[in-house]
Amino acid sequence: MNLLNDIERLVSCESPSTDLAAVARSAEVTAEVGAALLGSEPERIVVDGRTHLRWRLGSGPRKVLLLGHHDTVWPIGTLERIPFSVQDGVLRGPGCFDMKTGVAMIFHAVAALGSPDGVTVLVTGDEEIGSPSSRGLIETEAVEHAAVLVCEGSADGGALKTERKGTSMYEVTLHGRASHAGLEPERGVNATIEAAHQILAVTQLADDVTGTTVVPTVLSSGTTTNTVPAQGKFMVDVRVRNLAEQLRVDDDMKTLRPVLDGAKVEVDGGPNRPPMELSASSALFELASGLLPGITQAAVGGASDGNFTAGAGVPTLDGLGAVGGGAHAEHEHVLVSELVPRTQLLAALVRELT
Incomplete structure (x- = not known):
């Protein structure tokens, strides 16, 4: 599966947020993976030494912003101890769930749509330390769009995240x-x-x-x-x-x-x-539940860059990335069986919103 290969490439390039050189290397790997699927090079936006990537697809009005990050909490050397692996349907590796699988899913979902117009992909490099250099970029980009889809890992059981503290x-x-x-x-x-x-x-x-x-x-x-x-x-x-x-x-x-x-x-x-309140996500969750009946929603305590976009008044749905668990923990993992259906859901949402 090409998606698995791309996840492996991303996970195998360690990118702790506090290591500017590592984040820069990760940005280049992420750019290569994204460019191969999206058909164009991203803009490389460097703020305070941190590299963020943006693809603006099509020439029409901006409609959907797909948001992710390529930095992780794991220090250099973790890959030697917890290497990328797939065993018994479970994918492991530092940052696989939070959130390099979600980044790969963004690229594959958009690529499946051919040449969507009005879609922006933004992958930042400092989310795990509070997005100090990317917050302004995220908020400025978000308000140009009608909706934001955040591809952080799902809540327990694959639930979408409709509220964040x-x-x-x-x-x-x-x-x-x-x-x-x-x-x-x-x-x-x-x-x-x-x-x-x-x-x-x-x-x-x-x-x-x-x-x-x-x-x-x-x-x-x-x-x-x-x-x-x-x-x-x-x-x-x-x-x-x-x-x-x-x-x-x-x-x-x-x-x-x-x-x-x-x-x-x-x-x-x-x-x-700011909090991501239910009012920011309710309409998008209704759309998602129509596309994948039975999908559930959850309120979570952790924050993401979706808090910024919801706080800016833009409809935002989060948790559209990997199904798995263990963010920031030794047991971080992704369920391989959910990769294709969740990537298909993401593509369907983008199609409906454009």
Whole structure:
């Protein structure tokens, strides 16, 4: 199967987001695979050293944007430990599910349509680190189109992703005052204790009813075991289902106040991706379910570049790529039996929308 061969080519070129040279190499391999199927070279758009690829097919008004990314979370050398393989109907390899199989599916689906007019394919190189250099490109491109199809891997059981939580990221810095922990601890202002107060305050911003999660993650404080810490720092991951919740949490994070006398609290960061709400995907899911009866939908906590396009007001359907699982995990895999039917679904959606 040519599709399997192309997936192998993409997976076999490692592309951790933080390695600019690796991303550039991956972009060239992706460009070669795409050009062979689409019949034209892509535009290579380099922003802050990161390579993004764009094919604009046909000369008519833009109708459908097919969106994917060729970067992964896996460091160079992972391929030696987890090589590309297909065994008992399961495909494995770093980045196979998230989302190099989806990129190959885009190329094959569009190629199956001959010469579709008004179709744009955009494959970016920094999605796994929050799309810092491609967000503007994605949003600008999306608003020229009537619909966006995102070929990230499916949800459990092959469900399409019709809702994605929005994300916000914060760095909270606690400023205290150092002193000797044994001789005169009372003269210090303990940044570790202030961090504990603030972490407990931050966790109270979560809301089980609305599905809002507020999770303190990485924590550091202090310099030596016998010194009252003068500074501490922790990170916060926020996930929300709607914009109102994202703004509420942002306001509350920005108004954190110190508990200890003499301490200071500094909050940096904010919303990274807006939520992809059900209203953005409902019409496209209805179309997809008519083309593949029985297909299901799911709301997920993870974000993608589809959050940006939905946030820009463009109808967006996500999870149209590989069926499998294990994104970012050792058991990342793709079900080979689903490759052809899901690629056919993608092609049918593009045909209907153009």
